[in-house]
Amino acid sequence: MHLAYPAVLSALLFCTGLYGVLARRNAILILMSVELMLNAVNLNLVAFDVWLSRTAEETLHSGQALTLFTIAIAAAEIGIGLAIVLAVHRNRGTADIDRLRDTAEGHESPAADGPDSDTPATGTAAEKAEATA
Amino acid sequence: MTLAQAHHGFLSPTGVEIAFLLVGLVTFGAALVTVTTKQLVHAALWLVVALGGLAVEYLLLTAEFIAWVQVLIYVGSVVVLLLFGLMLTKAPIGHSPDADSGNRWAALTVAVAAAAALVWVVVDAFRATWIDLDGPAAGSTEVTGASLFQNWVLPFEALSVLLLAALVGAIVLSRRAKAESSSPPVNSRAATESSRSVTESSDNSGSPSSASDARKNPAEQEGTR
Numbered sequence: 072m073h074l075a076y077p078a079v080l081s082a083l084l085f086c087t088g089l090y091g092v093l094a095r096r097n098a099i100l101i102l103m104s105v106e107l108m109l110n111a112v113n114l115n116l117v118a119f120d121v122w123l124s125r126t127a128e129e130t131l132h133s134g135q136a137l138t139l140f141t142i143a144i145a146a147a148e149i150g151i152g153l154a155i156v157l158a159v160h161r162n163r164g165t166a167d168i169d170r171l172r173d174t175a176e177g178h179e180s181p182a183a184d185g186p187d188s189d190t191p192a193t194g195t196a197a198e199k200a201e202a203t204a
Numbered sequence: 205m206t207l208a209q210a211h212h213g214f215l216s217p218t219g220v221e222i223a224f225l226l227v228g229l230v231t232f233g234a235a236l237v238t239v240t241t242k243q244l245v246h247a248a249l250w251l252v253v254a255l256g257g258l259a260v261e262y263l264l265l266t267a268e269f270i271a272w273v274q275v276l277i278y279v280g281s282v283v284v285l286l287l288f289g290l291m292l293t294k295a296p297i298g299h300s301p302d303a304d305s306g307n308r309w310a311a312l313t314v315a316v317a318a319a320a321a322l323v324w325v326v327v328d329a330f331r332a333t334w335i336d337l338d339g340p341a342a343g344s345t346e347v348t349g350a351s352l353f354q355n356w357v358l359p360f361e362a363l364s365v366l367l368l369a370a371l372v373g374a375i376v377l378s379r380r381a382k383a384e385s386s387s388p389p390v391n392s393r394a395a396t397e398s399s400r401s402v403t404e405s406s407d408n409s410g411s412p413s414s415a416s417d418a419r420k421n422p423a424e425q426e427g428t429r
Contacts (some may be wrong), residue, residue, distance in 0.1 A: 089318055093349060116261055117270055131351060132347065132352075
C-alpha cells in the first residue's frame with residue numbers, strides 16, 4: 072500500500088478535529104474533536120510502524136505500543152474532561168465555553184454582563200431547567 | 205527502490221488500497237459531519253462511524269490488535285461516556301443553531317490552511333514509499349504482546365498508575381462539585397442574588413428559598429421531572 076494513503080487520511084482527520092476544536096461552542100463537542108485529532112495521530116503511528124517494521128532489521132514496534140498508550144491516555148483524558156465539564160455545568164449551568172469568561176481581561180464592559188458574570192449559578196441553571204422542562 | 209517495489213504505481217492501485225480509500229472517504233465524511241452538524245447527539249453518533257472506520261483502517265494495515273482495542277475502548281466506552289456527558293449537561297435534543305461559535309470562518313481558514321500544508325508535505329515526502337503488507341501481520345496479538353511486555357514494560361506499568369490517578373481524579377471532581385452545591389455559603393449567596401434568578405426559579409419550584417434546588421445534581425432533576 073502506498074504510504075501516502077494513511078498519511079493523507081491522518082492529516083485530513085487531524086485538520087477536521089482542529090476545525091472542530093476551534094469552531095465548536097459546546098465543551099463536549101470540543102472533546103469529541105480532540106478525540107478525532109488523537110485518532111489521526113494513532114493512524115499515523117500505526118501506518119509508520121507497519122512500514123518501518125518491514126524495512127527495519129529488528130523493531131521495537133514502538134508505533135503500536137505508543138498507539139496503545141495514546142488510546143489509554145485518551146480514555147483517561149475523556150474521563151477527566153467530562154468530570155470537569157459536569158462540574159462546570161453544575162456550578163454555572165452551562166457547558167458553553169464562550170460564556171465562561173471569568174478570567175478574561177477587559178473584553179466586555181463589566182456593566183454589560185454584570186448580572187451574568189456575577190450571578191451565573193442559579194440564574195442560568197434555572198433558565199436551563201426551564202428551557203428543557 | 206528495490207525490485208520488489210518496481211511494479212507499484214499510482215495508476216494501478218491494489219485491492220487493499222481501494223478498500224483503504226473507500227473506508228477512508230467514509231471516515232473522513234463522518235468526521236466532517238461530526239464537527240459540522242447542528243445536532244449534538246448526531247455528532248456523537250457520527251463519531252462512532254468515524255472511529256469504526258478507523259478500526260477498519262487498522263485492520264487493513266494488519267494491526268488487528270489495535271483495531272480491536274479501538275473498537276472496545278473508543279466505540280465501546282468513549283462514545284458512551286460522551287453521550288452520557290451530553291445527557292447530563294442537558295444538551296438540547298434536535299437542531300441547536302448555536303452549536304458553532306462566531307469564529308467559525310477563522311477556524312475554517314486555519315483548518316484548510318493546515319490541511320493543505322500537511323497534505324502537500326506528506327505527499328511530497330512519501331511519494332515513493334510503499335508499505336509491504338504481505339507476510340505475517342505486523343500487529344497481531346502475539347507480536348504486539350511480545351513487544352509490549354519485552355520492551356515497553358515500564359511505560360505500561362506507569363500507564364496503569366496514570367489510569368488509577370485519572371479514575372480517582374474523576375471521582376474527586378464529581379464528588380466535590382456535589383458537596384459544594386449543598387454547602388451553606390453557596391446557599392446564602394444564592395439567596396442574596398438578584399431578583400431575576402429568584403423569579404425565574406419560582407416558576408420552577410414555587411418558593412424563592414429553594415432557588416438552590418436548581419443547582420443540585422442534574423440526575424436528580426431529571427428524576428423529579
